[in-house]
Amino acid sequence: MSVKIEISQKTRTKIEEICKSFNNEPGELINVLHKTQDYLGYLPAEVQEVVAHELKISTAKVYGVVSFYSFFTMIPKGRFPVSICMGTACYVRGAERILDEFKHLLKLGVGETGADGLFSLASLRCVGACGLAPVVLVGEKVYGRLATDDVKSIVEEYKGGGCAV
């Protein structure tokens, strides 16, 4: 699934600059994509076409790399991206129930973004805070030792625009 967008001249120029900072070197594709996703939050098809054009490689090759690495996404993340750690420690301490609760409350599946663009839901593998298991990240804020009952208050915290991430 992808989102069809029209990219602005500003975005285009920014992507060109990123490519240029890596000397338009095809071997730097992954680094270029990282920087571009840092800037835009995701890598829509049109953006991949610009990258392909600048690095003089085929769009199919860029898409091949984007679709290979789970870190890259073609779907824009929400303003508050929720990531549930499904690493072993979190998993055994009930991460799946936490994830189910988020799915239920946000009405989203894993990898989806809400129509209002507020939340997106993702699962990830071990964030290295096993002592806090189960762990949830909202943006860069870490919530540890969660129980299913805590999920509702986290969602409420951000619903009205929440605190900045």
Added chain:
Amino acid sequence: MDKIKLIIDNKEVSVPKGSTILEAAHKIGIDIPTLCHFELKDLDIHNKPGGCRICVVEVEGRRNLAPACVTECTEGMIVKTNSIRVLNARRTVLELLLSDHPADCLVCAKSCHCQLQDLAARFGVREIPFQGEQSSYQLEVSPSIIRDMNKCVMCRRCETMCNELQTVGALNAIERGFPAVVSTAFNQTLANSPCTFCGQCVAVCPVGALVEMDHTPKVIRAIADGKKTVVVQVAPAVRVALGEEFGMKPGTIVTGKLTAALKALGFNYVFDTDWSADLTIMEEGTELIDKLTRHLNGDKSVKLPLLSSCCPAWVNFFEYHFPELKDIPSTAKSPQQMFGSIAKSYFADKIGVKREDMVVVSVMPCLAKKYECARDEFKVDGNPDVDYSISTRELAALIKQANIDFKSLEDAPFDSPLGESTGAAVIFGTTGGVIEAAVRTVYEVLTKKPLPKLEFTELRGLEGVRSATIDVDGFKLNIGIAHGLSNARKLLNEIKEGKSQFHAIEVMACPGGCIDGGGQPLHHGNSEIIKARWEAIYEADRNMPIRKSHENPSIQAIYKEFLGEPCGHKSHELLHTHYFDKAKVIEVKLD
């Protein structure tokens, strides 16, 4: 060169340093099975991902089995290619591959030509013990190529052809793990990708994942329809390859049997694309003479070099990748399209048949020709000049279906008037041939002197990029030739940078030209077959009584009674075309 000695299956073998176990084994008659491995060494095409693991062998002192296709030989190496461990591993690999492969061999277009099927037969697989998830991709049907990725074995040969040989970049491996597959950017259709429909991916696919769009049922229906006059044309490269489908030696020239078979199939008129190749030379040659004359007279507006335009995959390539150069190629239509245009005007009138009651079929070594004849600019009120283009392989299938014993057919001639041709036309079937044919005519028309020699061997060969300077009575005519689109790209980049020294350039998309087109009998990586076809093309030229296009009496006659002069008004209407900017435009919105 350094030599290495090793022992394979108790036999000693000595090979040059850098050789693989597969190559060393082959040298002593040990046939290690392969699947993903594909090479056309003489054409510098290599696909060695070492991914399928069918070729694994046991190497003494090494814990894991080694893939023979990518493992280099070392001094004193002891290899076993048929130990029980090896055989069990190969069988398991095969069974795993088969567990995610549709078991519809009976109705698969690749049945009997499938390398996975061959392996299953070779290993005597009688059941598939692994049951699990199966891929389910949508079948894609394009004008030339059908993609059924459920059958893909991820050998990635198509990707190598598309990216390295052709630099087209339509195909790439996407996703990872089980969902990994070869696809286009964003899983678009081939028609929405930069695909040129050259068909080289189809030519190397070991299984039924990539096959041609089969038009034979439509051709059979047209022949059976009593109201239709069905006219067939045959491209030059078909006659040096079709015999292979009937067990004949590669390079056998089967023109007479081919003509007889087409007559036996029930075509009303059996004509020759070689006839319209001669016509192409008259038009393209005149265009070159005109440009050269103006250039020599100091006209700065003349754009040189003139690029050939016979190859439809090449046309698609520059429309997609070099649209800024679309004014440079010759406007002459390809021989297939010139034939269709003349058949449905001049010839239809001559025999008193209405355009809509005539069906023109072409037999081509090519899959891009299917796409070409479906282009809108080659239609009159929606009626195409060429209705159906079938490949050499499809024709072979038709002949077999119709109970025709090809090998025992008596030779038959082409019909008149669109069947007469020259040696210049038949060499259109290989790289360098179109430009050699053009030179034979351009020389005599320009200098009004007879050619000092007929064969321009300096234009021949199988190197990817070639150049030659021809002395045209004092004028040095610089010619460039490329086959394989990666090589064409090099010449186009030179033109873009203003560095090109050529007056004329011939490009054919497929390696070796049409003789190795995407619609030819499968060669399975044996470049000797391509070389045999290549030699046969020049032999066919030598066998012709007339070897210069402008001396073809039937071509002279059509100019006299119908077309007027080359590049004249009528020619422009019927025999010339224009090109489009098909570069994918990225929409840019200003803030």
